Amino acid sequence: NLETSGxxxxxxxxxxxxxxxxxxxxxxxxxxxxSFRVYVYPHRxxxxxxxxxxxVDFEPRGNYASESYFKKVFMKSHFVTKDPSxxxxxxxxxxxxxxxxxxxxxxxxxxxxxxxxxxxxxxKYPYWNRTGGADHFYVACHSIGRSAMEKAWEVKLxxxxxxxxxxxxxSGHIAHKDVSLPQIWPRQEDPPKLGxxxxxxxxxxxxxxxxxxxxxxxxxxxxxxxxYAHSGRLKTPYADGLLGSKFCLxxxxxxxxxxxxxxxxxxxxxxxxIANHYDLPFADILNWKSFSIVVATLDIPLLKKILKGISSxxxxxxxxxxxxxxxxxxxxxxxxxxDAFYMVMYDLWLRRSSVRVQWSTSLDSNW
Numbered sequence: 001n002l003e004t005s006g007x008x009x010x011x012x013x014x015x016x017x018x019x020x021x022x023x024x025x026x027x028x029x030x031x032x033x034x035s036f037r038v039y040v041y042p043h044r045x046x047x048x049x050x051x052x053x054x055x056v057d058f059e060p061r062g063n064y065a066s067e068s069y070f071k072k073v074f075m076k077s078h079f080v081t082k083d084p085s086x087x088x089x090x091x092x093x094x095x096x097x098x099x100x101x102x103x104x105x106x107x108x109x110x111x112x113x114x115x116x117x118x119x120x121x122x123x124k125y126p127y128w129n130r131t132g133g134a135d136h137f138y139v140a141c142h143s144i145g146r147s148a149m150e151k152a153w154e155v156k157l158x159x160x161x162x163x164x165x166x167x168x169x170x171s172g173h174i175a176h177k178d179v180s181l182p183q184i185w186p187r188q189e190d191p192p193k194l195g196x197x198x199x200x201x202x203x204x205x206x207x208x209x210x211x212x213x214x215x216x217x218x219x220x221x222x223x224x225x226x227x228y229a230h231s232g233r234l235k236t237p238y239a240d241g242l243l244g245s246k247f248c249l250x251x252x253x254x255x256x257x258x259x260x261x262x263x264x265x266x267x268x269x270x271x272x273x274i275a276n277h278y279d280l281p282f283a284d285i286l287n288w289k290s291f292s293i294v295v296a297t298l299d300i301p302l303l304k305k306i307l308k309g310i311s312s313x314x315x316x317x318x319x320x321x322x323x324x325x326x327x328x329x330x331x332x333x334x335x336x337x338x339d340a341f342y343m344v345m346y347d348l349w350l351r352r353s354s355v356r357v358q359w360s361t362s363l364d365s366n367w
Contacts, residue, residue: 018290018321025285029342032349038079039087041121052098052105052113059333063259065186066164066340067097067141069331073341088352089135090127092117092159096140096148107144115151133158137348140164141183143255146172160351162344165255169277179347182281182329182340184262194268197243202226202307203272204245206234207260213252213274213297220301227304242267246315247293247307249274261292262329270318272307274300282328282343284350291321 019025043053055075060068071093074080081087094117099105105113122128128136137160140148145163149156149172156172166173166180209215209231221229228241229249242248248264252275261281264271271292273280280288288294295306310318327336328343335341 015287015290016317016321018287018324019285020287025346028349029338029346032346033342036079036088036345036349036352037081037086038074038089038091038348039081039084039127040075040091040093041125043093049102049104049113052095052102053093056098059186060331061186063183063185064097064141064164066181066184066331067095067139069184069186069333070139070162070181070341070344071095073331073333073335074345077335077341077345079345084125084127087127087135089137089160089348092121092136092138092155094138096145097142100142100144110144110148111151114148114155118152118155131158135352136160137162137179139181141181143257146170160348162348164257166279166281167256167277168279169256173279175279176284177351178279179344179351180279180281180283181344182262183257183259184329184331184340185259186331187266188332191239191243191267193243197268199244199246199269201228201241201245202304203247203249204228204241204269205249205251206230206238206241207251207253207258210253211251213300216297216300217249217251217274217303221303224304239267242269245269246319247272251275252278252297265291265322265326265329268319268322268326270315270322272303274303282347284347285343286325286328291318291325293318 043050045054047053055072056068060072074091094114096110099110099113100107118128133154138155139162141164143165146165161173161178162181163173163178164181164183166178168175203226205217205228207214209218218229218231221227228245234241242263246269248260248269248271250258250260250264250271250273256275256278261271261273273292273294274297276297293306295303299306327338329340331340
């Protein structure tokens with residue numbers, strides 16, 4: 001349950017392993033790498049909307065880079081097949097982020113664009129109609145992706161949504177069908193001073209006050225001497241706050257997701273997740289209790305008590321596990337084994353078998 005801490009100040013034992021089952025993961029990962037194939041609906045470079053349908057020709061950057069990174073890396077990967085009969089899944093390559101910045105479409109035009117896109121591929125190809133889209137997926141990191149399917153409900157209900165804003169609270173998000181895409185600010189090198197950083201602060205947060213949860217955090221802890229909660233411009237570098245703190249707070253803003261979890265992991269800081277109903281990235285694979293603390297939003301006044309109740313030994317174990325899982329929350333233009341790209345592919349691979357079973361069962365019953 002994401003509304004309870006990973007473990008309590010009362011000293012309940014915690015699971016030390018970062019994987020739910022490491023042996024199964026490693027064996028399945030090999031099989032996924034060998035056999036998983038995805039068909040991408042083809043589009044020419046002279047397509048009027050090539051900017052929306054093809055990968056970006058630059059290195060992705062910014063808060064919502066995960067969407068562009070995935071498509072850029074995926075399209076060059078060995079997972080892509082040009083033979084749809086060999087495909088386990090089908091990729092809908094439209095980019096929500098690129099549509100948002102295209103003046104011909106814009107935010108309000110995204111639902112129409114997607115509705116027309118689905119209609120066109122369902123008329124031109126047989127694959128969508130075969131399963132009602134259940135073996136199709138799309139990728140979106142910006143929260144506007146939530147409203148993108150308002151005129152294409154079959155996408156929301158049937159297709160696999162690989163999204164950053166993955167919340168159990170949203171009716172359009174279906175856990176175990178949909179995939180939680182990690183929101184990651186792109187960084188390639190290890191941070192300086194990671195090994196020698198002295199973490200003198202108990203906890204750190206910096207960000208806009210754009211939700212009642214953040215308002216509550218600032219109201220309770222703004223003037224505390226051990227929990228550094230900031231809004232507005234910082235007087236010192238953001239990285240210094242992450243490197244100098246034992247715990248780094250991921251607090252729900254407009255959505256449950258921000259890049260702060262990946263920021264925390266990158267800088268070796270134990271993330272504290274204060275975002276109810278967050279369907280955490282790679283939760284099928286990783287044991288989040290081994291490297292993070294989850295605090296219910298109602299327990300914000302108890303935050304210091306919870307964090308101080310964690311013993312030195314427990315903290316060291318958490319931080320060591322943070323360093324173990326960091327690689328799973330990094331993007332690379334040329335993917336590296338077990339990085340964010342491969343982890344997302346593994347999550348998709350896990351879902352391909354249930355789609356196949358459902359499809360074959362429905363065919364048998366119709367027959």
